[in-house]
Amino acid sequence: MAQLERLEPVLRKRLEEDGTMEKVKAHLRARIFAAFQGIGANSGTFEEQGTCPENIVINELIREYLEFNGYRETLSVFLPETRLPQVPLNRGFLAEKVGVNGGQITQELPLLYTLTAKPDSSPSPRLLDRKAPLER
Helix, strand or coil: CCCHHHHHHHHHHHHCCHHHHHHHHHHHHHHHHHHCCCCCCCCCCCHHHCHHHHHHHHHHHHHHHHHHHCHHHHHHHHHHCCCCCCCCCCCHHHHHHHHHCCCHHHHHHCCHHHHHCCCCCCCCHHHCCCCCCCCC
């Protein structure tokens, strides 16, 4: 028993350093939220849930941003909370809804980057250098 007591702080520190503890906490928060909300396979359509079309588009834009940046733990809470389907909406449809014209930069970056760029400029070239989401 004494060995376990000495091992616990070392194990806890290691799990915190490599990010495992935060992943577990995020997963637990998502599961708790889902349990309280009764979210499951039969959670109904967006209309039955009272979600307006604008919120669906906004939530999809946020999902795209979170996925691009590799915020997996945040997504694990965000998706059940917003009740978005597992498969994202068509990106062309989203671009049309928010008035973004197609183009090279638009295809490579989340639409939120395009929407927040100044009218006379494009998103930072540093964003285009990234080929994969940030690793956590």
